[in-house]
Amino acid sequence: xxxxxxxxxxxxxxxxxxxxxxxxxxxxxxxxxxxxxxxxxxxxxxxxxxxxxxxxxxxxxxxxxxxxxxxxxxxxxxxxxxxxxxxxxxxxxxxxxxxxxxxxxxxxxxxxxxxxxxxxxxxxxx
Numbered sequence: 001x002x003x004x005x006x007x008x009x010x011x012x013x014x015x016x017x018x019x020x021x022x023x024x025x026x027x028x029x030x031x032x033x034x035x036x037x038x039x040x041x042x043x044x045x046x047x048x049x050x051x052x053x054x055x056x057x058x059x060x061x062x063x064x065x066x067x068x069x070x071x072x073x074x075x076x077x078x079x080x081x082x083x084x085x086x087x088x089x090x091x092x093x094x095x096x097x098x099x100x101x102x103x104x105x106x107x108x109x110x111x112x113x114x115x116x117x118x119x120x121x122x123x124x125x126x
Contacts, residue, residue, distance in 0.1 A: 002026040002115040004095050009120030016085050016124070022078040022095030022117055033098035033106035035113065036069060036080045038122070040091040047108025048093070049080060058105035063089075085124045092119040 008020040020036070035050035049059045049069035057069050068081040078095050096113035098106065 002097055002099075004097060004115055004117035006093065006095050006117040006120040009093060009122045011123040011125065012085055014086055014124055014126050017081070017083045018085065018122060019082070020080040020093055020095075020120060020122075022080075024076045024078065024095075024097065027097070027099070031101050033100065033102035033113075034069075034071060034078045035096050035098075035106045035108060036078075036093060037096055037108075037110055038089075038091040038093045039119075040088075043091075045094070045110050047110065050106025050108055051078070052102045052105045054103045056104045058108070060108060082122070085122075087124045087126045090122060090124050093122050094119045 003025045005023045012018055031053055036048045037045050038048050039045040049067055051057050051069050066084045070079045095117045097115040098112050099114045
């Protein structure tokens with residue numbers, strides 16, 4: 001049974017930075033698509049960034065140039081470095097795992113993901 005545990009959320013002023021982590025266990029970490037999603041109050045969950053089995057990454061247009069997704073296969077941990085944060089980045093952030101290999105990045109459609117963490121809250125004030 002895959003388990004994903006996020007950490008690192010918090011409150012920050014606009015322009016600040018936060019780094020999220022997602023500790024994974026229960027499966028062969030390196031061979032899966034991984035992604036970060038977020039959900040703002042009253043809105044649908046949306047994909048933020050994905051990373052493929054080959055380490056290639058892709059991002060939602062709203063975060064390109066500000067967020068960086070990475071992973072450490074030796075630590076079974078996924079990361080999301082968020083810079084130049086904006087109030088519209090506020091939301092619950094989730095990491096997700098798709099139980100299939102993927103190359104060239106990871107899809108940002110939540111229906112394709114099998115396992116989810118419990119989420120970590122990010123609040124950006126203006």
